[in-house]
Amino acid sequence: MSYATSLRCRKCGGEYPLKAVNLCDFCFSPLDVAYDYKAMSRRVSRQALSSGPPSMWRYRDLLPVEDPVVDIGTGFTPLTRCDNLGRELGLEQLYIKNDCLNPTYSFKDRAVAVAITKARELGFRTVACASTGNLAASVAAHAARAGLRAYVFIPADIEAGKVVGTAVYGPTVVAVEGSYDRVNALCNRLAEAYGWGFINISLRPYYAEGSKTLGYEIAEQLDWRSPDCVVAPSASGLLFTRIWKGLNELSMLGLIEPVNTHMHLVQAAGSSPIVNAYRAGTLHVHPVEPHTIAKSIAVGNPADGHYALKVVRESGGSASAVSDDEVIAGMKLLARTEGIFTETAGGVVIAGLQNMVRSGVIRRDELTVACITAAGLKTQEVVWDVVQPIVIQPTLESFKERVPAAGTAAEVR
Numbered sequence: 001m002s003y004a005t006s007l008r009c010r011k012c013g014g015e016y017p018l019k020a021v022n023l024c025d026f027c028f029s030p031l032d033v034a035y036d037y038k039a040m041s042r043r044v045s046r047q048a049l050s051s052g053p054p055s056m057w058r059y060r061d062l063l064p065v066e067d068p069v070v071d072i073g074t075g076f077t078p079l080t081r082c083d084n085l086g087r088e089l090g091l092e093q094l095y096i097k098n099d100c101l102n103p104t105y106s107f108k109d110r111a112v113a114v115a116i117t118k119a120r121e122l123g124f125r126t127v128a129c130a131s132t133g134n135l136a137a138s139v140a141a142h143a144a145r146a147g148l149r150a151y152v153f154i155p156a157d158i159e160a161g162k163v164v165g166t167a168v169y170g171p172t173v174v175a176v177e178g179s180y181d182r183v184n185a186l187c188n189r190l191a192e193a194y195g196w197g198f199i200n201i202s203l204r205p206y207y208a209e210g211s212k213t214l215g216y217e218i219a220e221q222l223d224w225r226s227p228d229c230v231v232a233p234s235a236s237g238l239l240f241t242r243i244w245k246g247l248n249e250l251s252m253l254g255l256i257e258p259v260n261t262h263m264h265l266v267q268a269a270g271s272s273p274i275v276n277a278y279r280a281g282t283l284h285v286h287p288v289e290p291h292t293i294a295k296s297i298a299v300g301n302p303a304d305g306h307y308a309l310k311v312v313r314e315s316g317g318s319a320s321a322v323s324d325d326e327v328i329a330g331m332k333l334l335a336r337t338e339g340i341f342t343e344t345a346g347g348v349v350i351a352g353l354q355n356m357v358r359s360g361v362i363r364r365d366e367l368t369v370a371c372i373t374a375a376g377l378k379t380q381e382v383v384w385d386v387v388q389p390i391v392i393q394p395t396l397e398s399f400k401e402r403v404p405a406a407g408t409a410a411e412v413r
Helices: 038-041 046-050 055-063 083-089 109-119 135-145 160-167 180-194 203-212 212-222 239-252 271-278 304-315 326-340 346-357 376-385 396-402
Strands: 006-009 031-035 077-079 094-098 128-130 149-155 172-176 230-231 261-270 318-324 370-371
Touching: 006 094, 031 203, 038 055, 046 055, 046 212, 083 239, 083 326, 083 396, 094 212, 109 128, 109 135, 109 203, 109 376, 128 135, 128 239, 135 149, 135 160, 135 230, 149 160, 149 180, 160 172, 160 376, 172 180, 203 212, 212 239, 212 346, 212 396, 230 239, 230 346, 239 261, 239 304, 239 376, 261 271, 261 346, 261 396, 271 304, 271 318, 318 326, 318 346, 326 346, 346 370, 346 376
Parallel strands: 094 370, 128 149, 149 172, 230 261, 230 370, 261 318
Antiparallel strands: 006 031, 077 094
16 A cells, blocks of 8 residues: 555645645645655565565555556666775765666656556556656656557757667657757646646656655665765756655654765756856756756756755755766766766766865765766767777787787786
8 A cells, every 4th residue: 555645735735635736726836745654664664675576666665656556677776886986086985876777777767667657546548748868768668568658758859869769669759849948848738738647747746756766775775874975967856856855764764864965966067057056055046048968967947956955955965067078078987997888967977976076075985876867878979989999800910910909818818
């Protein structure tokens, strides 16, 4: 059973039934899922969670859905200690939470698994989303699994790999001229006109809850403790706030000690409205027009920017931005040191982490988790310059001539 009791307004506290509704009728603020934590605590334990399936559904009792769930194998991705990268950056305890290894190769599978399950539970036959690419693929895949029709709306200029990785599941793909924010504005109108289950609009409260499983996994994989620092990329700001919520829910349920984690948010400089507000010392986020290669996080008007900034302040964290050149360098650094090929959003995280260590924002001895949210095969074009094979004839002589650095057989043993 689900321990979700209602939807509750973040601002005025007004309560609503567990239906497909996103905003408060009274103050127009976002709605969140409310739970009966007292009842939940009687069922949830470390042992019970650890004995669950090796996926995000080991935390089903902490999520707002009933069985059967729509499961394509999402979650419980590796938390890998990264000593090679740590040495380069000057960190003694660095971990990568590698969500590249979700079924559609991004963390969006967590959010969509919950939202699609709820959509089917509420009787929707058609689902839809506005996306910069990763969400589109996840919605299409989960809809296929659930037997639902899917419409996905994307900016017309997103990376080709993301379009292919979406279209293969058989949704109706609609490419819209303009930025993600324009796509999202259109989808808000379509949600009213067609009554579909829009994953990140009408079903957003449930969609948001899926992302908190990333926080649960980090704590469990660290032997039931919260890290000193978490570094995560930000588009709308939603993932950032849900990692924080997941850690604090585990603490409230007595599964980990009180959370003392510093939450560090990173954006691309060409789309950094949350960082701009942080630097200005305000919680009011002014929209921007995105211009960055990190298209998966190119959201100029972040719906949860205000709340992400509150998490930064509450946790004693920070918000920073990195250039496109730094993004590419970050992608290459992670691949070279740890064998993880991330998309541009991961390059944002690694570049931001490097800057934080250099400036002393993150100390050498702090246990730090960097969240890598999607795989690099989706954004190959930004690192095409690495493709420089040495072309030889199929002979030993040709190899020796063209690759003298290989040395002799005795030298390489």
